[in-house]
Amino acid sequence: MLNDDQIGLLLQSARAVQSRAVAPxxxxxxxxxxxxxxxxxxxxxxIENATYSAVHAENLALYVALMTGETEFLGxxxxxxxANMPYPCGSCRQELSHHCKPDFGIIxxxxxxxxxxxxxxxxxxDLFGADNLKT
Ligand SMILES: [Zn+2]
Known part of the structure; x- marks a missing residue:
């Protein structure tokens, strides 16, 4: 979970990068x-392209963090x-679940x-995770 100071920093950072979204x-x-x-x-x-596929913002942030060697995440x-404030889509939630603990905070x-x-x-x-693949 995130505290108020962390939330403030993350809001500022998310708004700064939002202006660079590629969503034609x-x-x-x-x-x-x-x-x-x-x-x-x-x-x-x-980041969208003409095939209507897209990289989602949440996944991009996660992938960059993983690429730099981060392994634990707070939120x-x-x-x-x-007007429709987002939570991550189902696909991003699933991806996050492979790298973040259940108490990971999302706003x-x-x-x-x-x-x-x-x-x-x-x-x-009741997520599907690595434990489901153990026999
Ligand atoms: Zn998503």
Whole structure:
């Protein structure tokens, strides 16, 4: 879970990177900021292409953090501009579940409001994970 200071830093970082989102098809610009246990912040924005596939902001932030060697994470903030404040989509929740503990904090926000912090465990209960593949 994230404290108020961490949330403030992540909101600022997510909004800064959101402006670089590449969303010519959906016009739905997303910014995400992920805090590792080391205190470092990793950001990502959505990137769409003409095949209508996209890299989601949350996954991009996670992948960059993993690429730098981070292994433990505290929480994530996701920002958009519209009235429908986001939590990560199902696909991103699944990806996060492979690298983050159930108490990992997640907050969605738009320009004027933010959602309450929920845990990954609350947003993805009864997840499918590595334990399911053990025989
Ligand atoms: Zn997603």
């Amino acid at each position: 098809y959906s016009q739905y610009k997303v910014g995400a900021a992920l805090m590792a246990a080391t205190g470092r912040i990793y950001t990502g924005m959505n 994530l903030v996701v920002v958009t501009n519209d 969605g926000a738009n320009l004027t409001q933010r959602r309450e912090q929920k845990t990954l465990g609350e947003l993805l209960p």
